[in-house]
Amino acid sequence: MLLALCTASLYTTTATAATSANAPDTLQVFVRDGCPHCRDAKLYLSELQRQQPQLKIVFRDVVQDPVALAELEARTRASGSWPPGVPTFVFGEHMMVGFSTPERSGPELLALLATLTPDPATSQPPQVADHVDTVLFGSLSAAAMGLPLFTLAIGLLDGFNPCATWVLLFLLSLLVRLHDRRRMALIAGTFVLVSGAVYYAFMAAWLNVFLLIGWSTPLRWSIAVVAVAIGAINVKDFFAFRQGPSLSIPESAHPGIYARARSVLRADAVAASLLSVAALAVVVNFVELLCTAGFPAVYTAVLTQHDLSPWQHYAYLGLYILGYIADDSLMVAVAVWTLGNHRLTEHGARWLKLIAGSVMLALGATLILRPEWLM
Structure with a gap:
């Protein structure tokens, strides 16, 4: 009663x-x-x-x-x-x-x-x-017009993380030995596309979590602290590579990744090679989750603060993935065209970590001090 x-x-x-x-x-x-x-x-x-x-x-x-x-x-x-x-x-x-x-x-x-x-x-x-008043990307004001460019920029920067770049360059160095541009493009292109699809699913999961729990000051501070911590660790790696905590693919996982990459070349049929490289892409994306979790978490949290319909949210994730795979696609195109053999050196990895870490620190600080700049 x-x-x-x-x-x-x-x-x-x-x-x-x-x-x-x-x-x-x-x-x-x-x-x-x-x-x-x-x-x-x-x-x-x-x-x-x-x-x-x-x-x-x-x-x-x-x-x-x-x-x-x-x-x-x-x-x-x-x-x-x-x-x-x-x-x-x-x-x-x-x-x-x-x-x-x-x-x-x-x-x-x-x-x-x-x-x-x-x-x-x-x-x-x-x-x-x-x-x-928009058709695809919501607002056409100066603030909202910045969201597509912000999406592409963060996606492009995320794609330059040393974890994924190292695996792709190692795979390309093996494929060059085939001296077959068509097969090289098919196998490497499949690796990039499957990586993008897995990453899209990973980001969609982040997005749905934030849409479910809603935005709040404690959540904003939590994401900001995580972003600052990830940024600080990456910047640290520039000065003290692999000393102390590091967000990299662990050394213990390298032999398994090497073996899977070489199995791609041992497959006689193209279909078997494509299945092997797709499996490799899935494994690598799960192994490198800690290495790449920062940017997707911050970006999807920011995305939920824009008044968009569900399909627009997912369209923006697709735009992010286009930026994410753009640099990998360029590396594949250059390798196929030149049949060149390149590896990611420690010097290159240090600089990639410094750039990514600096941007992550800036995003974390912005979430703490000026969150409206990202909304």
Whole structure:
């Protein structure tokens, strides 16, 4: 009985709040905790309310309030501006999505508030801020336009990790002995593509974990600390290679990888070689997880903070993988064209670790000090 009363009380409270928010003279603002555009909108509205004390504003968090989320989705579908985004402003029957800066979005919001008593000479149709109006990659504002480039850059840098590079170059050094460009391209290309597919699945798992548990300050700090630790270890390896803790493929795993790589050449049929090299790619990706976990964890955490539909999240992961395999594809193309034999030296590995470690340190520090730069 007590549980029923509590449930009824909760429902009544939610319904009353929603009814109050839907009053025609009330500005509803759909927001989400951790959204930098929402924070900017709140600051602007706080100043606006000081100037217009009669203005009624209700903030509705779409994560904490399922009713608010359902209403936002319904209004977004009705307006034809799917997918939904935050912040979304609703005043009467009019809606505006997105907020960039007070200078840019302020006039649009004021025009929205003027729709309650429209003046035929000055009234404007409801506007949707262009920084969330996209076809594939979400917002077209300066902040969101940076996400595709950020994705490619981090993916490209991740692809230069010494663990994967060492294995690929060793495989290419064996394939050169075949003096068969077609077979070399097929086998090495299969290794790169399978590695990319396994890495995509690994990143999708990270993404789903962050989408499931949600973004929070403790999680942000945890990821930042891990990023700083990984970056510090990689930078340390530049000055003291393999001394102390190191994020590299362990020496104990080298003989097994060498044996699997050589088995690729011993296969008589091309199909058998392709199956062997695909198995090698899967094994190597699992062995090097600690070596490469930093960038995927940080990137997928950042990706979840952008208001994207599920398929857009996975499209961005695909873009990341394109960057990730770009350098490997280039190495394969050069080796096939020149039939050259190259190995990853300790000197080269040190520099790759220094570059990756420095970027990881910068990302970790940004998550701690200026997280909004990545959102």
